[in-house]
Amino acid sequence: MSEESKTYAYFLGCITPNRYPGIESATKKILKEFGVETEEMIGASCCPAPGVFGSFDMHTWLPVAARNLAIAEEMDLDIVVTCNGCYGSLQEADHLLRGNPKLKEETNKILGEFGREFKGTTKVNHSIVVLHDVIGLDRLKEKITKPMNDVNVAVHYGCHFLKPSEVRGHGSSETPYILEDLMQVTGAKTPEYKDKLMCCGAGGGNRTADAVQSLEWMRQKLVSAIEAGCDCMVHPCAFCHLQLDRGQEEMEKAYGIFLNFPILFATQFIGLAMGMSEKEVGLDQQVTKMPDKLLK
Amino acid sequence: MGTLYEDIIDCGGEIFGEEHLATLRECVQCGKCTGGCPSGRNTALRTRKLMQMALLDMREEIFNSPELWFCSTCYTCYERCPKGVKVTDVIRTIRNLAAKEGHMSVPHRMIGVYVMKTGHAVPIGPDQMKLREAVGLDSQPPTAQKHKDQLEQVQAIFKATHYDAMIDFDWGTMTLKGMDKGGKK
Numbered sequence: 001m002s003e004e005s006k007t008y009a010y011f012l013g014c015i016t017p018n019r020y021p022g023i024e025s026a027t028k029k030i031l032k033e034f035g036v037e038t039e040e041m042i043g044a045s046c047c048p049a050p051g052v053f054g055s056f057d058m059h060t061w062l063p064v065a066a067r068n069l070a071i072a073e074e075m076d077l078d079i080v081v082t083c084n085g086c087y088g089s090l091q092e093a094d095h096l097l098r099g100n101p102k103l104k105e106e107t108n109k110i111l112g113e114f115g116r117e118f119k120g121t122t123k124v125n126h127s128i129v130v131l132h133d134v135i136g137l138d139r140l141k142e143k144i145t146k147p148m149n150d151v152n153v154a155v156h157y158g159c160h161f162l163k164p165s166e167v168r169g170h171g172s173s174e175t176p177y178i179l180e181d182l183m184q185v186t187g188a189k190t191p192e193y194k195d196k197l198m199c200c201g202a203g204g205g206n207r208t209a210d211a212v213q214s215l216e217w218m219r220q221k222l223v224s225a226i227e228a229g230c231d232c233m234v235h236p237c238a239f240c241h242l243q244l245d246r247g248q249e250e251m252e253k254a255y256g257i258f259l260n261f262p263i264l265f266a267t268q269f270i271g272l273a274m275g276m277s278e279k280e281v282g283l284d285q286q287v288t289k290m291p292d293k294l295l296k
Numbered sequence: 297m298g299t300l301y302e303d304i305i306d307c308g309g310e311i312f313g314e315e316h317l318a319t320l321r322e323c324v325q326c327g328k329c330t331g332g333c334p335s336g337r338n339t340a341l342r343t344r345k346l347m348q349m350a351l352l353d354m355r356e357e358i359f360n361s362p363e364l365w366f367c368s369t370c371y372t373c374y375e376r377c378p379k380g381v382k383v384t385d386v387i388r389t390i391r392n393l394a395a396k397e398g399h400m401s402v403p404h405r406m407i408g409v410y411v412m413k414t415g416h417a418v419p420i421g422p423d424q425m426k427l428r429e430a431v432g433l434d435s436q437p438p439t440a441q442k443h444k445d446q447l448e449q450v451q452a453i454f455k456a457t458h459y460d461a462m463i464d465f466d467w468g469t470m471t472l473k474g475m476d477k478g479g480k481k
Contacts, residue, residue, distance in 0.1 A: 014418035017428070017437035025431040040438045043446025045415040051369030052407055052417070055391040056400065058311045060457040064411075067449060096311060103311065110456045114449045163371035164384075173375050197372075199334045204369035206335070208403045213366070216338050242418075282431045 006134065008080035008125065009072040010038035011090065014046050015238040016082045022282015023082050023238055026271040027127050033143060033274065034135045038080065041071045047089035050160065051204035063110045065093035066118040070111060078123040080130055082265065084237035088160030091124040095167050126161065128236045128266045132178050137185050145275040147187035151232070151293060153269070154225035155179040155190050158237035159199050182266060183234060186273035193228035195221040202243035215251045218243055222261045231291060232262035234269045241265055249287045262288045299353045308389030320386050322379040323347045329373030329383055339366040343373050343383060350390060359394040365401070395462065405463040405472055412454050413470050415440025415447045
């Protein structure tokens with residue numbers, strides 16, 4: 001556990017800054033509370049989405065991702081992200097380019113046209129791993145002023161946070177623990193539920209290919225969490241957030257059912273437990289409304 | 297153009313290494329991929345069938361299957377395959393080949409339009425700027441959408457890799473060619 005201050009390049013991506021800025025404000029505030037600074041990455045683009053652009057043309061996906069990595073390298077900082085898509089895309093690109101000199105050379109030929117170069121000197125981190133491993137559960141616990149003792153949280157990892165596990169390195173994708181640890185530090189309980197490890201349904205262009213079908217996966221997941229007695233769902237992915245929160249409004253239009261099951265990004269939930277207001281972490285801007293027991 | 301298997305090795309191999317994609321040959325049709333597939337329980341996607349079709353060189357049948365696009369790339373099959381087939385990357389590579397041959401829906405092509413226009417698949421607009429201000433952030437993040445010179449770098453990549461031509465992007469109108477005729481190729 002390092003007490004010295006650390007600064008990360010915050011790779012915002014698309015959905016965090018452009019749809020759910022509460023995720024950005026909550027993450028910045030929490031990190032700052034522990035002496036961890038974030039710097040803006042000027043000119044960063046879409047990561048680009050690994051299952052989407054990776055599905056259409058990997059030869060375009062890779063240099064766009066490499067350009068984003070190069071921006072952080074120029075800042076001489078490691079990256080922190082708040083979306084599994086960004087995490088997957090940037091970490092996979094970094095992994096592939098480091099392991100393949102020919103691919104790196106070809107990619108740098110494209111980046112060189114506008115004076116940039118991928119060197120392989122940054123590290124891609126997920127914000128909740130920074131909370132868990134760098135700041136640590138002990139220090140986090142000291143800052144919990146509004147314990148979530150009577151709250152049952154359905155943890156949802158999303159796919160690209162854990163998989164492929166050979167690249168992510170967070171242990172078995174069948175028995176994850178990072179979100180459970182973080183939630184339990186706030187006093188919350190994390191009951192098992194049927195579709196805990198199931199995808200939100202959005203990735204890989206699936207949401208774009210057939211929105212109503214993709215919402216059906218989401219419906220099954222949310223219902224299984226509700227059946228297990230959960231009060232809300234907490235996750236580490238801005239793209240899942242879009243599907244799980246906005247998707248509930250879309251589901252109402254498609255099926256006439258509005259579940260209003262509260263969806264929170266992990267730092268929004270932890271922010272509440274650290275005494276931040278609903279407004280500060282943007283939870284008043286969502287489709288799903290927060291119950292009193294989260295806001296007391 | 298070789299067999300579909302050879303094309304998968306060529307196309308995906310450049311990115312992941314040939315041996316990564318050659319794991320497809322190890323498929324024993326056990327069906328574990330299909331059993332754990334969140335899409336398969338809701339759609340007609342049968343991952344096992346897709347792997348077999350790829351090995352049987354059923355190029356046109358695969359490229360014309362809507363199910364090819366119902367994989368969310370969740371990697372559950374990739375993690376669980378007892379023979380180590382890198383299933384998700386095989387599927388992504390098949391999709392790359394299909395897209396190159398023009399099998400790409402208009403909504404999927406539009407995602408590329410947003411990135412070429414703004415640098416972002418999900419760009420910001422005036423309403424979202426107000427949301428940012430309400431949580432104490434600058435109204436516009438300092439991303440490629442805000443900085444024209446940075447956006448031009450992203451656009452240069454899409455030109456260099458001919459992604460613009462692949463989706464029929466028109467730099468004059470900054471959208472797909474023939475959108476006035478429904479955007480069909």
